[in-house]
Amino acid sequence: MTRLHSTLAPLRRRVGLVAGAVAAFLAAATFLMAVNANAAAGCQVVYTNASQWGGGFVANVSVTNLGDPINGWNLRWTFPSGQQVTNAWNATISPSSGTVTATNMSYNAAIATNGKAEFGFQGTWSGSNTIPTSFTLNGTTCTGTINPSSPRPSSPGPSSPGPSTSSSQPPSQNPRAVVAAMQPGWNLGNTFDATGQGETSWGNPAVTTQLLDAVKANGFKSIRIPGTWMQYQGAAPNYTIDATHLARYKQVVDQALARDLYVMINVHHDSWQWINQMPTNPTGVLQRFNATWTQLASTFRDSSQKLLFESNNEPQFANGSGDAQYIDLNNQLNASFRNIVRASGGNNATRILVLPTLNTDNAQAKVDGLASAMSSYNDPNLVATFHYYGYWPFSVNIAGGYRFDATVQSDLTGAFDRLYNAFIARGIPVILGEYGLLGFDRSTGTIEQGEKLKYFEFFGYHARTRGITTMLWDNGQHLNRTAFTWSDNELINQIKSSWTTRSANASSDQVYVSRTNAITAKTLTLNLNGLSFTGLYQGSTALAQGTDYTVSGTTLTLTQSAVTRLVGSRAYGINATLQARFSAGVPWRIDVISFDPPVLTSSSGTTSAYTIPTQFRGDQLATMEAKYSDGSFAGPQNWTSFKEFDYTFTPNYTANTITLKPEFFAEVNDARPVTLTFHFWSGTQVTYTVTKSGSSVTGTA
Structure with missing residues (x-):
């Protein structure tokens, strides 16, 4: 990932799922229709499905006014296949489905005779995506002719050129349609962006065409290929990039383009290596930045227009006066x-360019700063970008943020809404160039599986409804780059499903049943997300509603008799796995688990290697608190008692230990006992006391 801590210690995991291909196709149709009105009226509509993928599409609509000039317009049509609009540009469209009306914006209300109004939208479909066959403009049916009972205006006829729309700026490629067609995207992380020498210096294998084939076969439409350039550059003033390295980088870009993937390249970790010194060295930094992009622009000058340039990854600055300056x-x-890019000519004159907010952050001031600058460029071929790794306490599992709750949801919707309002609502598309969870840097298990899946379902849904194209950050921990399998099948299935539909889930993916106490019925709350519950299964066998379970509203109850059967001999751990199925999306897995309260044993060790012997007895660790005897918080990040999972502590269920890491003891006071409270997913809490004396540690249960 592109956070500093992750680049210094990148983790790569390579196991997973072989996924099927997702086809994309283009469909276009033109419809000519006409009018019957007292005044000279007539219109022509060109409705084009610019791109289409499983469950989604982008349509462009061009309306030509063949009659008298109009000021204020609405275009109405009926979707024949139940399509639904998710977002639009250069017009407002309501309602979202059925018979819809597109209404002008303030800046495109007037259409002269033979003039055009153009708008577009992104939508969803199911079953088929039949193109509409009838349109009315201001109540008049469009047939491509003028009402024969009205005199033809003296202005040029339909075949004559309309008002000029030329500009000194390059003509638009329709970046909204391009960015929509890029959904979904994937990052080739920790490869050409590595700060070492060579694409394999951070442990990933060299890129192969087979990897690119696998990326496309998994349904991705675009690939971001980050590039760090500093270690390959010569001295000032030219900062010449090593020709061999640049040629290899271009080879991979060309290979991706040859597979009909959209590609985005950039200047990556240079952002924190030398660009961040711009406050104290503005001339030198700008000179090197310009030299870098001059060479890249020249190298890719004639590359396909499916190649996008991104200015700078996560731009950041040091030793300045603060965000206003930055x-x-x-x-x-x-x-x-x-x-620089525009002046280099060739395809760069109209190439889509991607501009980041400061830090690629979603804070309002940073979003507004970019939006204001972009409005001054008068360049239609620009795209905004930001990154999102979730609400930080949840993203790394700290401060008790181990559940996907309303706070996590609010942070996400707030971020997406700010980008939507600042850019998409104004006709500027947005690419979410990186997304994931920061805890993935150490382990994808930092966040409990069910909570993780609920997050990515919600994430995908809101990105889709806001029309934001997403690019999964993958530094090797998701897609195995030689076996082409996924490290977490459930995760990638949930991500893929979210590209086109919602999925339902439940309050937990775990049902804990005490091994020693009497067995009782168990309940879960269903989060239906607009779907309907269709059944509960164990493998391919449907459980009996009324006998094995009941559903009342959103409450799913496993009966006492069903729980008794499912836990069987009640061995510690997972005794049975169920699937709750719904009318759409992926099923929700529910593990039925037998447990007893975990048992921790006294031990001794050192600050560099300290483990607590733990009999988990079927339970799983959620989080850990650390406090001194006076109630003050112990350990790193002492603004909270809840420590960061995998950074300060980590469970090992195979070895039956909980490790307290050196990072934890580095900020624990000598000779002050620390009370640890371990919170388990069953709801059990177990306390334990550790005392540090120099490099020695003793612990008591």
Whole structure:
């Protein structure tokens, strides 16, 4: 990933799922229709499905006014296949399905005779995506002719050129349609962005065409290929990039383009290696930045228009006066980047360019800073970008943020809404260039599986409804780059499902049953997300509603008799796995688990290697608190008692231990006993006391 801590200690996991291909196709149709009105009226509509994929599509609509000039318009049509609009540009469309009306914006209300109004939208479909066959403009049916009972205006006829729309700026490629067609995207992380020498210096294998084939076969439409350039550059003032390395980078870009993937390239870890010194060395940094992009622009000048350039990854600055200055510096870099690329000619004159917010953050001031700068460029071929790794306490499992709750949801919707309102609602598309969870840097198990899946379902849904194209950050921990399998089948299945539909889930993916106490019925709350519950299964066998379970509203109850059967001999751990199935999306897995309260044993060790012998007895660790005897918080990040999972502590269920890491003891006071409270997913809490004396540690249960 592109966070500093992850680049210094990148983790790569390579196991997973072989996924099937997702086809994409283009469909277009033109419809000519006409009018019957007292005044000279007539219109022509061209409705084009610019791109289409499983469950989603982008449509462009062009309306030509053949009659008298109009000021204020609405275009109405009926979707023949139940399509639904998720977002639109250059018009407002309501309602979202059925018979819809597109209404002009303030800036495109007037259409002269033979003039055009153009707008577009992103939508969803199921079953088929039949193109509409009838349109009315301001109540008049469009047939491509003028009402024969009305005199033809003296202005040029339909075949004559309309008002000029030329500009000194390059013509638009329709970046909204391009960005929509890029959904979904994937990052080739920890490869060409590595700060070492060579694409394998951070442990990933060299890129192969087979890997690119696998990325496409898994349904991805675009690939971001980050590039770090500093270690390959010569001295000032030219900062010449090593020709062999640049040629290899271009080879991989070309291979991806040859597979009909959209590709995005950038200047990556240079952002924190030398670009961040711009506040104290503005001339030197700008000179090197310009030299870098001059060479990249020249190298890719004639590459396919499916190649996008991204100015700078996670732009950041040090030793300056703060965000106001840093926003201005980021805008300077973006403007210089744009000017260099445009001046290089060739396909770069109209190439889509991607501009980041400061830190690629979603804070309102940073979003507004980029939006203001972009409005001044008068360049239609620009795209905004940001990154999102979730609400931080949840993303790394700290401060008790181990559940996918309303706070996590609010943080996500707030971020997406800010980008939508600042850019998409104004006709500027947005690419979420990286997403994931920060805890993935150490282990994808930092966040409990069910909570993780609920997060990615919600994430995918809101990105889709907001029209934001997403690019999964993968530094090797998700897709195995030689076996082409996925490390977490459930995760990638949930991500893929979210591209086109919602999935339902439940309050937990675990049902804990005490091994020693009497067995009782167990309940879960269903989060239906607009879907309907269709059944509960164990493998391919349907459980009997009324006998094995009941559903009342959103409460799913496993009966006492069913729980008794499912736990069987009640061995510790998972005794049975169920699937709750719904009218759409992926099923929700429910593990039925027998447990007893975990038992921790006294031990001794050192600050560099300290483990607590633990009999988990079927339970799983959720989080850990650390406090001194006076109630003050112990250990790192002492603004909270709840420590960071995998950073300060980690369970090992195979070895039957809980490890307290050196990072924890580095910020624990000598000779002050620390009370640890371990919270388990069953609801059990177990306390344990550790005392540090120099490098020695003793612990008592």
